[in-house]
Amino acid sequence: MNMHNPILSDMRKDITRRGFVTSLSVGVAGLVLSPRVANAAPKHPAPRPGITGEHVLKGKDLEKYPKLVPLFDSIRKIPQVIDGIHCNCGCTNGMEFYSLLSCYEAKGMARDCAICQGQGRLAVRLHSEGKTLDQIRAAIDAKFA
């Protein structure tokens, strides 16, 4: 493990120390721009009964984001989980966004937001490991809240 020496550069050309700091800045900017009070305990929404993944973006909406297609596909398969998660990038504070699932629908904020993507990937992985919604919420809060 090396955060900024040549080993890391060799190992991960897409995440050099500079890239890392940039991604950090983007994350911080997202947090600063969001209206939420930092560190406030998030209140997770209840999954809406009968919620489906039919509105999760696909096809031409993801043409410019081919690397994200597997993530959106995974999100589409577990709407009842993703709809029970508060998004910590601040977007779900608005009336338009109900849950993390909303980030993957309509305006498709998750296409450009590293925090939406990170929470989605974490939720998908933990769900595949058999974790409950409450356990997934706790893990997301620990990392992103």
Added chain:
Amino acid sequence: MRITLIALLAMPVPLAAQIRASEAGMISQTIDGTTITVDYSRPRARGRESLFGTKYVRWGETWTPGANWATTIQVNKPDTMAGHPVATGKYSVWMVVRQDSNWTVVLDPKSHLFHMNPPDSAGSQIRIPVRVQSAPFTDVLTWSMPEVRMDGGVLAMQWERVKVPLDITVQPSLVTTLPAGDAAPYIGQYSFSEKDSAGKERLSLFTITHEDGTLKGQWTPDDPYMKKFALIRIGADTFAPGVYDEKGVLYEILKPDLVVEFKRENGKVRSFTIRDMEDELWGTGTRKP
């Protein structure tokens, strides 16, 4: 002539065009989720060499460090200023100006007061004794945050040759220490595996210790950026790295950028993973026998 004058008087004057002797200013600083905002008007010395102890700001006066409407300080979370607790809220700011440099900063919960109407002393106020410092001449009254730490910083007002520093401590969002009993299951040596861009495995040694009440991790060979870093608990068996500066003071917590998740087998910590903000796996540690 009369019609022209009436027409001129009736014309709206855009507020943006107003030029004031003391223009409005604002500073805002967020530290670990606590945001401190100072909203003030900024008087200028305008060639006046001396301001304090003159007709402009008299000794013994309760003066707002600004102009027009009193300067305000707003905090979104409880904090302390020079050791004095300050509750969430907005306060007008005053200073009792004394010749012997022992001033008193007064925070009054009545935030909307005109500078000509300083509040009387009241139990609802927060009164903070401060020692004034000498500083290079400052023409425009300036509030700033010249020092920012992970746990607070210094808020300062400067004007003329006077500097009034206020040390601020914020409520930490994370506890950086870990009791010895809680730390014990993680302590030990781990073989750390990661892959380079060619998919070739690279191995290193990762050692976890408990020092000065803090769980710490370190790679061998040493990582020049991380060095020996803190492992700060953020959830069950989940930790975020905290990086120390050259003086050994924590200055950055890499959350959510890197998260260390430990795995247990039969209740014992056997391995861990390190993942980035996007949950991508960076490497895996396995406890050495």
